[in-house]
Amino acid sequence: MNKQSTVEIESAAHVLKLLGDKTRLTMMKLLQANECCVCEFVEIFEISQPAVSQHVRKLRDGGLVKETRRGQWIHYSINEESQHYELVQQLLHYLPGQEKHLEELQSKGLRIICK
């Protein structure tokens, strides 16, 4: 049994709802190992750029990710200060790595653009 603090059920439900979407869950798993920018997500998920922005905004509003502007690009990464960081990490461990998506980008030469 781990030592772990509890969180309110309502706030946990909110986090789980955020993660209960295939696109956002895959984003989080990707971010667990890599910073990503919006343009990469657009390529990976094959949805419009606004759709990606709306997903990352939800994750940001929920405190799960943070953004860092690098010139004209905005990179997203896991927010380790989140109240739910530990819970989310535990959860993500159960998911298979999503590096295949990044490798596919690389092979298309699309990973370089925001570097």
Added chain:
Amino acid sequence: MNKQSTVEIESAAHVLKLLGDKTRLTMMKLLQANECCVCEFVEIFEISQPAVSQHVRKLRDGGLVKETRRGQWIHYSINEESQHYELVQQLLHYLPGQEKHLEELQSKGLRIICK
């Protein structure tokens, strides 16, 4: 790092969506420690009986709980055979116990009816 098998991201997202609702998440936390029947949930959540039935059906369809008929009552409990059992248990550990709801029922004398 725990030894743990991974599950498909799509199927994990589905489970997390089921848990991403305050009512269902509280139900699961209650079930972690107790069997409950529909009539108890009706009292606890102050929603209609059909609303409760619809929530437990979603949890059952997702394989997270199982039902046992006991006379005219149907008792629900955690399905330990679920592919997502381990993930769900880990998750529930982060939540505070919900026994207060059962104690409240008891004090109203409503816990006895389905025994």
Added chain:
DNA sequence: TTATCATATAACAATTTACTTATATAAGCA
């Protein structure tokens, strides 16, 4: 400054969700 690129926001539409009330089913009991 103006053009371009990355991202965000606004407005809208289709779909899904979470309730409700009304009704059906299934077990227990007089």
Added chain:
DNA sequence: TGCTTATATAAGTAAATTGTTATATGATAA
């Protein structure tokens, strides 16, 4: 048998979600 109780299903509805296209913002580069 017929009545009551527990639960499920059906049908309808309001609100939330997730996408779209159009447009705004903000940084860079000519």
